[in-house]
Amino acid sequence: MKKRLAILGSTGSIGTQALGVVDAHPELFDVEILSAHSNADLLIEQSQKYKPNAVVVTNENAYEKVKKALNNTDIKVFSGANALCDVVQWDTVDMVLAAIVGFAGLHSTIAAIDAGKQVAIANKETLVVAGEIVMQKAKEKNILPLPVDSEHSALFQCMIGEHLDSVEKVILTASGGPFLGKKTNFLVNVKKDHALQHPNWVMGAKITIDSATLMNKGLEMIEAKWLFDLQNDQIDVVIHPQSIIHSLVQFKDGSLKAQMGLPDMKLPIQYALAFPQRLNNDFKRFDFKDFPKLNFEQPDYKTFRNLALAKDAMYKGGNATCVLNAANEVVVHGFLQNKVGFLEMNDIIERALNDVAFIEKPTLQDLEETDAATRRLTESLLKGSQLYN
Ligand SMILES: NC(=O)C1=CN([C@@H]2O[C@H](COP(=O)(O)OP(=O)(O)OC[C@H]3O[C@@H](n4cnc5c(N)ncnc54)[C@H](OP(=O)(O)O)[C@@H]3O)[C@@H](O)[C@H]2O)C=CC1
Ligand SMILES: CC(=O)[C@@H](O)[C@H](O)COP(=O)(O)O
Numbered sequence: 001m002k003k004r005l006a007i008l009g010s011t012g013s014i015g016t017q018a019l020g021v022v023d024a025h026p027e028l029f030d031v032e033i034l035s036a037h038s039n040a041d042l043l044i045e046q047s048q049k050y051k052p053n054a055v056v057v058t059n060e061n062a063y064e065k066v067k068k069a070l071n072n073t074d075i076k077v078f079s080g081a082n083a084l085c086d087v088v089q090w091d092t093v094d095m096v097l098a099a100i101v102g103f104a105g106l107h108s109t110i111a112a113i114d115a116g117k118q119v120a121i122a123n124k125e126t127l128v129v130a131g132e133i134v135m136q137k138a139k140e141k142n143i144l145p146l147p148v149d150s151e152h153s154a155l156f157q158c159m160i161g162e163h164l165d166s167v168e169k170v171i172l173t174a175s176g177g178p179f180l181g182k183k184t185n186f187l188v189n190v191k192k193d194h195a196l197q198h199p200n201w202v203m204g205a206k207i208t209i210d211s212a213t214l215m216n217k218g219l220e221m222i223e224a225k226w227l228f229d230l231q232n233d234q235i236d237v238v239i240h241p242q243s244i245i246h247s248l249v250q251f252k253d254g255s256l257k258a259q260m261g262l263p264d265m266k267l268p269i270q271y272a273l274a275f276p277q278r279l280n281n282d283f284k285r286f287d288f289k290d291f292p293k294l295n296f297e298q299p300d301y302k303t304f305r306n307l308a309l310a311k312d313a314m315y316k317g318g319n320a321t322c323v324l325n326a327a328n329e330v331v332v333h334g335f336l337q338n339k340v341g342f343l344e345m346n347d348i349i350e351r352a353l354n355d356v357a358f359i360e361k362p363t364l365q366d367l368e369e370t371d372a373a374t375r376r377l378t379e380s381l382l383k384g385s386q387l388y389n
């Protein structure tokens with residue numbers, strides 16, 4: 001029986017690569033649901049090729065275009081974020097790939113878990129904002145959320161067959177991004193074109209900027225905490241510029257297990273979609289001759305302050321990681337519009353973390369309000385930037 005997939009965020013970097021995995025294994029997967037926000041043309045193209053049961057479009061203008069284009073087909077076309085939460089619960093869906101970027105992916109992921117669906121989570125922001133709630137719900141439904149993020153897929157693969165209480169710590173590898181080794185006198189002037197040039201991975205714009213500021217690794221620390229039920233001091237980061245070792249688990253006997261491979265997201269996507277099977281593929285193989293040296297160094301927390309801010313938020317807990325995420329989403333959006341400087345992003349996130357009211361044990365409703373309040377505050381702080389016009 002084929003696995004029937006809901007691919008949320010099918011027009012993005014993860015979504016399109018997931019469809020590549022489906023292309024390679026048509027005997028294993030059927031596409032039941034696709035979703036997009038603004039890229040109507042690509043969603044129309046994908047719909048014509050994969051003939052899903054339904055598509056959801058969250059941007060109103062794009063919805064009109066998709067609706068018109070698919071008018072003469074059997075494909076149902078829905079609009080709005082609520083529709084995402086409805087379709088993932090359909091009986092005809094076996095697995096949901098959460099590949100929407102940002103807080104916007106939270107509710108549909110929770111809806112999928114509430115309905116007892118298998119979930120493959122690329123959308124790390126969901127776990128950063130509401131990891132405790134999401135994992136508790138998954139536990140109640142007896143669901144094992146499958147990580148798609150490369151580091152977390154690596155940790156997951158290393159932990160298979162081990163007792164979780166034999167884990168001493170996990171070590172997340174970070175490429176260091178395009179500005180590895182740079183200091184503030186350089187970073188103060190960097191613009192989006194440079195920041196968007198990730199050395200090893202081709203990804204969506206938001207996560208690429210997060211990699212450049214090291215916020216991505218901070219988000220990933222929090223993501224690891226919830227996915228693997230770790231204490232804060234069990235999570236380390238090491239810079240590894242080649243992105244060949246995708247992360248490591250250190251066990252109580254001192255043994256280290258690492259998962260390695262060329263940087264290619266199709267592998268962790270395929271692993272999650274097919275779990276517990278490992279599928280054949282023709283992805284390029286790692287060759288030691290191409291990598292005579294693998295390097296490691298400590299992160300520069302003083303220069304890349306986002307990593308320190310994220311770590312502090314993780315230790316603080318409560319709604320602090322929700323504040324961190326919302327402020328970061330707003331400043332990254334601003335940076336991509338050349339409305340705020342690279343280093344100013346740190347200052348604004350820090351202000352938000354200091355100024356938004358702390359809630360120790362937030363409900364989902366509290367987190368929604370925290371997200372909205374942080375966005376309002378951060379937007380107003382953004383207007384203080386000299387670059388803002
Ligand atoms: N790309 C990668 O290699 C990796 C990504 N991730 C994580 O996976 C997630 C997706 O990343 P990535 O694919 O790079 O991002 P992209 O920006 O490439 O794609 C994002 C997807 O989300 C949709 N989307 C955007 N805003 C909304 C919204 N408000 N409501 C509903 N849908 C929306 C987009 O639709 P549209 O394009 O139609 O506007 C698109 O389909 C992120 O959380 C990221 O951190 C994790 C590890 C690696
Ligand atoms: C592919 C992936 O999982 C990204 O999250 C990647 O890890 C980003 O690279 P950095 O290590 O530069 O953040």
Ligand SMILES: [Mn+2]
Nearest residue numbers: 149150151220
């Ligand atoms: Mn990652």
